[in-house]
Every structure is written in C-alpha cells, then in structure tokens.
Amino acid sequence: MGIYLKGLQIAYSGIAVTLQITISAVLIGVALGLIVALGKMSSLKPVRIVFSVYVELLRGTPLVVQALIIYLGFPALLQSYGISFRWDDAVLASILVCGINSSAYVAEIIRSGLQAVDKGQMEAARSLGMNHIQAMRFIIVPQAFRIILPALGNEFISLLKETAVLSIIAVVEVTRKSMLWASQSFEFWPAYLGTAFVYLSITIPLSRLVAYMERRMAQSDRSK
Amino acid sequence: MIEVNNLTKEFGKLKVLRGITETIRENEVVCVIGPSGSGKSTFLRCINLLETPTSGEIYIDGEQINKKDVDINKIRKKLGMVFQNFNLFPHMTTLENITISPIRANKIPKAEAEKSGAELLQMVGLQDKAGVFPGSLSGGQKQRAAIARALAMKPEIMLFDEPTSALDPEMVGEVLQVMKDLAHRGMTMVIVTHEMGFAREVADRVLFMDEGMIVEQGTPEEIFGNPQNERTKNFLSKVL
Numbered sequence: 001m002g003i004y005l006k007g008l009q010i011a012y013s014g015i016a017v018t019l020q021i022t023i024s025a026v027l028i029g030v031a032l033g034l035i036v037a038l039g040k041m042s043s044l045k046p047v048r049i050v051f052s053v054y055v056e057l058l059r060g061t062p063l064v065v066q067a068l069i070i071y072l073g074f075p076a077l078l079q080s081y082g083i084s085f086r087w088d089d090a091v092l093a094s095i096l097v098c099g100i101n102s103s104a105y106v107a108e109i110i111r112s113g114l115q116a117v118d119k120g121q122m123e124a125a126r127s128l129g130m131n132h133i134q135a136m137r138f139i140i141v142p143q144a145f146r147i148i149l150p151a152l153g154n155e156f157i158s159l160l161k162e163t164a165v166l167s168i169i170a171v172v173e174v175t176r177k178s179m180l181w182a183s184q185s186f187e188f189w190p191a192y193l194g195t196a197f198v199y200l201s202i203t204i205p206l207s208r209l210v211a212y213m214e215r216r217m218a219q220s221d222r223s224k
Numbered sequence: 225m226i227e228v229n230n231l232t233k234e235f236g237k238l239k240v241l242r243g244i245t246e247t248i249r250e251n252e253v254v255c256v257i258g259p260s261g262s263g264k265s266t267f268l269r270c271i272n273l274l275e276t277p278t279s280g281e282i283y284i285d286g287e288q289i290n291k292k293d294v295d296i297n298k299i300r301k302k303l304g305m306v307f308q309n310f311n312l313f314p315h316m317t318t319l320e321n322i323t324i325s326p327i328r329a330n331k332i333p334k335a336e337a338e339k340s341g342a343e344l345l346q347m348v349g350l351q352d353k354a355g356v357f358p359g360s361l362s363g364g365q366k367q368r369a370a371i372a373r374a375l376a377m378k379p380e381i382m383l384f385d386e387p388t389s390a391l392d393p394e395m396v397g398e399v400l401q402v403m404k405d406l407a408h409r410g411m412t413m414v415i416v417t418h419e420m421g422f423a424r425e426v427a428d429r430v431l432f433m434d435e436g437m438i439v440e441q442g443t444p445e446e447i448f449g450n451p452q453n454e455r456t457k458n459f460l461s462k463v464l
Contacts, residue, residue, distance in 0.1 A: 124307060128374070129330070130325055
C-alpha cells in the first residue's frame with residue numbers, strides 16, 4: 001500500500017508545473033484565439049487566408065512535434081545563422097508552445113460561439129443606434145461567452161492531458177516526475193497508476209463542472 | 225418624414241423590390257399589407273438600412289441616408305424598429321434591455337435612463353417586470369418590452385415588422401393596444417402587418433404591395449371598402 005501512496009505522491013509533486021503550464025497556455029490561447037477568430041471573420045480575404053493557414057498548421061500537426069520544433073528546432077535554426085539562442089527554461093517554452101497550439105482550437109470555439117448568437121441580436125442592437133463595436137461588446141460577446149464557456153472548459157481539460165507530452169522536452173511535470181521515479185525504483189505500476197490518478201483528480205471535477213454549465217445553458221435556452 | 229424614390233433591392237438574381245416611390249409624412253400611420261414574399265419587410269428594413277438598397281434613394285427629414293459618409297448610427301436613432309421575433313437581449317433584464325442603448329449609444333447617465341425606462345415600462349404596462357429576464361416574459365409582454373426599448377431612443381418614426389405574427393392569438397390584442405396608444409400620441413409609424421382589422425382602424429393610409437411594388441394605396445376605406453386593382457381585390461378576398 002505504501003508504495004502506491006509513494007507513486008501518487010511523486011506524481012502529485014509535478015502538479016504545480018502542469019497546472020502552471022495549462023493555465024498560462026489557456027490564457028494565452030484565449031487572448032490569441034480571439035484575435036485569430038476575428039481575423040478569420042475579417043472582411044478582407046488575405047487576412048482570412050493568413051489566419052486560416054495559421055489554424056490549419058497548428059491543428060494539423062501533433063503538439064509534441066510543435067514542442068520539438070520550438071524547443072529544439074528553433075534554437076538550432078538560429079544557431080545555423082550564427083545567433084546563439086537556447087531556452088533557459090523548458091517551462092517557458094512549453095507555455096508558449098501550448099498557448100499557440102491552444103489558440104488555434106480556441107479561435108474555432110470563439111468563432112462558432114460568435115456565429116451561434118442569433119442574427120437578430122446584431123440587427124436589434126444596430127437598429128437601436130449602437131455602432132458595430134458597441135453591439136459586439138454589449139450584446140454579442142456576452143452571449144457568445146456563455147455559449148463558449150463549456151467548450152473552453154473542455155479545451156482546458158484536453159490541454160491539461162496534452163501537457164504530458166512535454167515530458168519529452170524535459171519539463172518536469174506530473175508525467176515526467178513519475179517517469180523519473182519509475183526508471184530509478186522500477187516501480188512502474190504504482191508510478192503510472194499514481195500519474196493517472198493525479199490527472200483524473202483534476203479532469204473529473206472539471207468535466208462535471210462543464211456538464212453542469214451545459215445543463216444550465218440548455219435550461220436558459222428553453223426559457224428563451 | 226420619409227421619402228423613398230425608385231427604391232430597388234435584389235438578392236442575387238431575385239428582385240425583391242422593383243422600384244418603390246413613396247412619401248410618409250410626419251404623424252402619419254401607414255400600414256403595409258400584401259402577400260408573403262411581396263417585399264413588405266424588405267421595404268421596411270431598407271428604411272433603416274438593415275438591408276442595403278440596390279438602387280434608389282431614401283431620405284429621412286430631407287437627408288439622403290443611403291450614400292457614403294452618412295452616419296448611419298445617428299440616422300437609426302431617429303428610427304425605432306420592432307421585429308417579428310422581438311430580438312430582446314436575453315442576457316439582460318427588461319429594464320436593462322431598455323436602458324442599454326440610451327446609456328451606451330447616447331451617453332445618457334444611468335439614473336436618468338433608468339427613470340425614463342421605468343416610465344416607458346409603465347406606459348406599456350410592464351412596470352412590475354423591470355427586473356425580470358426576457359426568458360420569463362410571455363410573447364405579448366416581450367413585444368411590449370421591445371416597443372418600450374425602441375421608444376427609449378426617442379425616435380421620430382417607428383417601424384414595425386409584423387409585430388404580432390409570432391404571437392399566440394390571445395396576446396395580439398395587448399400589443400396592438402400599445403401601438404394604438406402610440407398612434408394616438410401622434411407617432412409616425414410604418415407597420416407591416418397581417419392584422420387587417422387593426423390596419424383598418426388605425427392606419428391613415430394603407431399600402432398594398434405585391435411582387436416588389438406598391439400596387440395600390442389609399443385610405444383604409446378605399447383599400448378595404450373599394451379596392452380598384454385586381455390583385456388587391458384578390459388578396460383581400462382571401463384574408464378578410
């Protein structure tokens with residue numbers, strides 16, 4: 001029994017790094033994602049194309065490959081041009097990689113949220129003399145935000161799990177902690193059981209919360 | 225005053241409006257009737273530029289509104305619009321629905337906007353619904369709230385786009401009553417409607433539209449009592 005608790009304890013000691021990366025990345029993802037979403041909805045075709053390509057590139061490649069490119073590939077590229085650069089902190093690189101990766105998914109979430117608001121809402125706001133920006137800010141975005149909140153919660157959950165691949169670039173988060181301990185103690189079963197349990201202890205409450213938000217939304221839809 | 229000169233609107237190949245010329249005077253109540261797809265709503269939506277006309281001119285108080293460099297937000301403040309589907313803002317209370325635009329678009333102090341908002345709610349008989357969200361209002365109450373919201377911008381002209389079409393029959397009366405009160409106060413109103421009894425009672429003038437044109441127009445007595453055009457006769461024989 002003690003060995004299982006040890007496994008859990010080891011995995012748990014990486015939680016701060018995992019959460020730090022996930023939370024920062026989602027915040028970056030939301031900020032960047034909003035810009036990308038608006039870019040993809042731009043009336044200018046070249047702008048739309050640029051942002052569509054951005055989203056396609058990020059969604060079309062695995063996160064682990066993106067991490068390798070940014071963490072190892074990018075410094076090597078700079079070095080080949082004689083610029084000396086390396087990441088001092090793998091966590092910082094991870095936040096950047098995950099944030100950029102997340103922005104592509106968040107952009108799609110925001111875009112569909114904005115488009116899910118009934119067209120009549122914009123018409124009503126404009127017919128009342130609000131300009132486009134006021135209508136977006138006071139009428140469309142608040143409603144879109146309610147629509148996308150559950151999806152953002154799901155994005156947070158999936159990004160949290162995805163951060164496990166960062167162990168490949170030597171970020172000492174939950175999974176990496178367990179790997180290090182397992183390779184040294186050979187307690188593979190307690191080690192990785194502990195890893196799984198730590199992720200579940202976050203994802204299960206979060207997904208319950210998302211389900212609750214979805215139910216609440218369905219109710220308010222019915223009473224519209 | 226609204227002056228419309230040779231207004232056309234095309235959606236792709238579909239010609240929805242085929243040259244409308246019409247003047248709506250101050251304090252006039254004009255009802256627009258006609259079969260579905262005749263362009264009534266499009267005509268109304270062109271007046272506050274929710275649809276961009278393909279050609280022709282629209283003047284509000286002598287100022288052309290469908291040309292470049294016009295501040296459309298300023299023009300729209302003169303025009304109140306009431307929609308078939310209410311389009312209340314579901315994330316705001318009834319009172320907030322009414323005050324948001326005066327506060328944000330007209331920069332009126334919140335306390336002042338709330339005071340006139342409460343008066344408007346009183347006028348449409350919803351004084352006890354100020355703090356309630358639109359989701360828990362009945363259809364008739366929603367539409368009355370939407371009328372109050374449009375009036376909060378102190379418009380010179382009110383446009384109604386089939387305001388009672390989405391309502392259960394027992395709720396039509398309360399909305400029409402509010403509109404009647406408004407008409408009696410001298411509001412200039414353009415009303416697209418299927419309520420022939422209401423048009424007959426309240427309208428100063430009735431426009432009959434068909435296939436993107438105003439086919440016939442006149443006083444309610446003329447249109448309902450003695451229609452001249454075959455298409456008007458045909459339409460009225462079906463709906464009356």
